[in-house]
Every structure is written in structure tokens, then in C-alpha cells.
Amino acid sequence: MAFLEIHNLRKSFGDVDVLKGINIAIEEGGFLVLVGPSGCGKSTLLNSIAGLETVSAGEIRIAGRPVNDLHPSERDIAMVFQSYALYPNMNVAENIAFGLEMRGVAKAERDAAVAKVADMLQIEPLLKRRPGQLSGGQRQRVAMGRALVRDPQVFLFDEPLSNLDAKLRVDMRTEIKKLHQALATTIVYVTHDQIEAMTLATQIAVLKDGILQQVGSPEEVYSNPANVFVADFMGSPTMNLMPASLHQANGATSVQIGAVSLPVSEPSEALRAHAGRDIVFGVRPEDVTDVSSADRSARFIETLECGIDVVEPTGADKFVVTRLGEKEVTARVRSSERIAPGDRVPLAFNMDKVHFFDPQTEMRIN
Template structure:
């Protein structure tokens, strides 16, 4: 049975629906990440779980108990904000213990809890400092410590790393993942950063304009996007989306991509061929991740359908462990992810290998998955 249940949740301001019937469920100890562009409703959803925002329709249940009418203090939830929200006149230890003090927890018990949390977060040496004496990452640790010390049923994180620089974000991401593995508490985490979502989550909910686009594991959302929005939003670089004509050749269904100044590039769609036969003669959007277009020697040898084709190289971008190679197909710039030492040059033709096991196809009108 699900531990946290969000059942047909609607948030309405006047005649405008901000959230439009969101349904999600998370097992106990799960890590749910709400991801989507700014204004999609993810922070509103988090606030409704916390009780900071009212529910227009639907229910929030934790451990089978309806939360709708309960005050935030009665929900056994702890929230970590983007802004840290630390008291500047208090020491780190006092900030962490403040919630316990408000609940009249005895001092000896408070001190023990603070010491345990400080050990978990490796910040025992910071307990006497004031927030002004801390770095951004240290302040975020204090904010997390203040939530941890309460030992709640559910942790809510609202874009906690967005104020940190790039390297510190990676470090703190690792900290949060390690913390979750150790504590095994249910977490709901809001971010617009899809890399954060992919690395932290056990489940991802992708939102757009208040509508749930897809809900699944990171692998499901990344490898089997439900629509064009999810395909484009998840992944960096994002999925290549190329117009392709569906044809029948020699009794087989194929997809054809236009190439400037030469004949079409015809690809065997592999397993997707049977479903694509229903749209013969039509144009689809052919979706394929950059890592599924590579040089021949770097291709997945276990793939069932590998297609080799020569393409004109426009741009070569060395990126350390990889080389990103840009070609032009179907009127679109297509990014391939090749090995770091691949011998390709801009302005020259080069062999590309397409792993068609990883290909997905969408209807260009509805933008929904067709194969």
C-alpha cells in the first residue's frame, strides 16, 4: 500500500485551475521528485502536501490518514526551503534545536538529538557558529539538520540547491542521496533541474501547466517518454526529435530522414516497426538520445538493431570523456555522443551508428507517443 497518496488533487484560484487533477502515490521510504519548468505547479503541489496551501479538490493521505483539514504542525512533515530560513541571531545548534524547543522537548533530549544530527551531517565543528559565518552549503546542511532532528514521516524539499554554485550542488546532491539511503524516510523533492531529478529519485513526476505528463522511475521517464514534452525536457543534451516519413520498402516498414543535397537516410525502426505500420505514409517525430547515436566502435554490441550511415559533420564539441558531434538531418541539428578520441572533423563526412532499440516515435500533431 502506498504511504503518501495524492488523489485527483486540484488547486483553483478563482476560475483558474493551477493544478489539474494530479494523482501520485509513493511507497514508504521512496524519493519522489517533482520536476518541470517554472510555473508548472510543482511548488504549489508541495505546499498543499505540507498544508501551507489549501486543497480545492482531491485528497492528500499519509499512512492512510487524510491530511486535508489538518494544520501543518499536525501532519508530521518537515520542510527544507530554498532560502534556508535560518535565524541569524542563533547558533547552528540553536537553529537545529528550535523546533524541538517549541514543542517543549527537554533540553537533555534536545542536545542528544542535535548531536546525532550533527554527526550524520558531519557538522559537529559548526554548532557554535552563527549563520553569517557559514558558507551556502553549510547553511543548507543546517536547514536539513533542523528538518532531520524532528524525525518526521515525510521530508519536503523545495529547490534546496538552487542557490548553490555548480560544484557545491553536485556535492550536496550526493549528501542528500546518502542521507536518504541512511535514513530511509519518504522524501518529496521539487526541482526544475532534470539532472537532479534523474540522480536522486526513485520516482519522477513530470509536470507542465498543472498537468501530470508522466510518472515513473527515472529509467522509465528517460528511456520511454510518454510525449514530446517529456522527451525534450528530460536529459542533457535533450533527445533529438527529427521529422521522419514512415514508408514501406521491400515489405518492411522504415523511416526516412531528409539529408541536404543527397538522398534520404533510411533507417530500420527495429521493434517499433510493427506499431509504425499503422501510420504508413505519414510523418512522425523520430526521437533518439545523443548517446544512442555514436561511432561504430562505440555502439552497444548487445543492441538488436544497429544502423550505420554516413552523415555530414557540422560541429565537433570535445567534452572530456565524450565528443558531441552535430549533423543536420530532417531539417534539424542532430547531436551524437561519441567517444573522446573519435576521428571526426567538422565539414567532413563521418560514419554514424544509430541504436534503433532506443528509438521512440511521436505524433507531430498530438505530440503523444505512437511507438
């Protein structure tokens, strides 16, 4: 049975529908990441779970208990905000212990809980400092400590790393991952950063315009995107998506992209039903490589001679930009490959990993 259940949840502000029938279930100890562009409804959904927003319809259950009508203090949740929300007139220890003090927990018990959390987060030397004396990363640890000390059933994180610099974001992601593995507590985490989502989640829920586009494991969402939006949103660089047409002749299926034809291996029945029609063809940059880097376990590799327009070294590898039809296509090649703009080089397309979408519905053709 799911530990956190969101059933047909709707939220409206006046005539504006912000959440449109959200259904998500997560097991106890799961790490659910809500991801999507600004304004998609992810923070409203998190605030609805917290009780900071009243829902217009639907139900939220935690451990089988409906919580729609419960005050936030009665839901046994703890929230970490983007802004840290620390009390500037209190030191770190007092900030962490404040919630326990308000609940009437004895001082000895509060002190023991603060010491345990401070050790876990490695912030013991900071306990006597005020928030104004801390760096952004230190303040974020204190905000996490204030949530952890309550030992809630569910942790809610609202874009907690967005105020940090790039390196510190990576470090804090690792710390949050370690904490989740150590505590095995259920977490719901909001971010607009799909790399953060892929790194942290056991389940990802992708939202757009208040509608749940797909929910699944990071691997499912990345490797089998439900529609064009998910395919385009998840991944960096983004998936190459281009208009194409599907053809079938003499028992063979191929996809036509401009003047280029690529054979389709073992097409599904649903895909064969699109023969003679326009489709959207998708392939991720890592599935278009230099020939020597092609996946040796792949069953079907197709090689094309491609003109190179742009080369972007990233250190570990290079991204090169070519064209199929009228669309730019990004490929990932080894950093040692000697490729320059204007070159024509063979690129290997892993046809095991390509994707097809219906241009009308934008849904995946399975």
C-alpha cells in the same frame, strides 16, 4: 498500499487553474522528485502537501490518513526551503533545536538529538556559529539538520540546492542520496534540474502547465517517455526530435527523414498502423555514436555517413552536431575520435533505442 497518496488534486488561484487533477502514489521510503519548467505547478503541489496551500479539490493522504484539513504542524512533515530560512540571531545548535523546543521537548533530549544530527551531517564544528558565519553549503546542511532532527514521516525539499555553485550542488546531491539511503524516510523533492531528478529519485513526476505528464522510475521516464514534452525535457543534451514519415513496403518498415531512410526493426502494431503518415522520430545523443562505440548488445545498428557541423569536447567524450533532413542531430562520440567541422564520418544509430511520437497528440507510439 501507498504511503503518500495524492488523488485528483486541483488547485486554483481565482480563475487560474494551477494544478489540474494530479494523481501520484509513493511507497514508504520512496524518493519522489517533482520536476518541470518554471511555473508548471511543482512548488504549489509541494506546498499543498505541506499544508501551506489549501487545495481546491482532491485528497492528500499520509500513511492512510487524510491530511487536507490538518494544520501543517499536525501533518508530521518537515520542509527544507530554497532560502534556508535560518534564524540569524541563533547559533547552529539553537536553529536545529528550535522546533523541538517549541514542541516542549526536554533540553537533554534536544541536545542528544542535535548531537546525533550534527554527527550525521558532519557539522559538529559549526554548532556555535551563527548563520552569517557559514557558507551556502554549510547553511544548507543546517537547514537539513533542522528538518532531520524532527524525525518526520515525510521530508519536503523545495529546490534546496538552487543557490549553490555547480560543484557544491553535485556534492550535496550525493549527501542527500546518502541520507535517504541511511534513513529510508519518504522524501518529496522539487527541482527544475532534470539531472538532479535522475540522480536522486526512485520516482519522477514530470509536470507541465499543472498537468502530470508522466510518473515512473528514472529509467522508465528516460527510456520510455510518454510524450514529446517528457522526451525533450529529460536528458542532457536533450533527445534529438525531428519530423519524419513512416513507410511500409514489401513487409519492411522504414522511417524517412528528409532524404535519409532508416529501417525500423520489429515495429509494433501501433507503429505499423501509422504507415504512410507523418511521425516525430526521436533518438538520444548516446544512441548516435562513432561506429567503434556502438552498443555491442544492440540487435539493430544502422550506419550513416554524416557531415559534421560542430564539435564540442567535454573531456570524457565529445558531442558532434550533424543534420538529418532540416534538423540538427547531436551525437556522442569518444573523446579520442579525431573529428573536425566539415568532416564526413560514419555514425552508428542504435535502432533498438529510437522513439516514435504522434505529431498531432504528441503522445508516444508504443
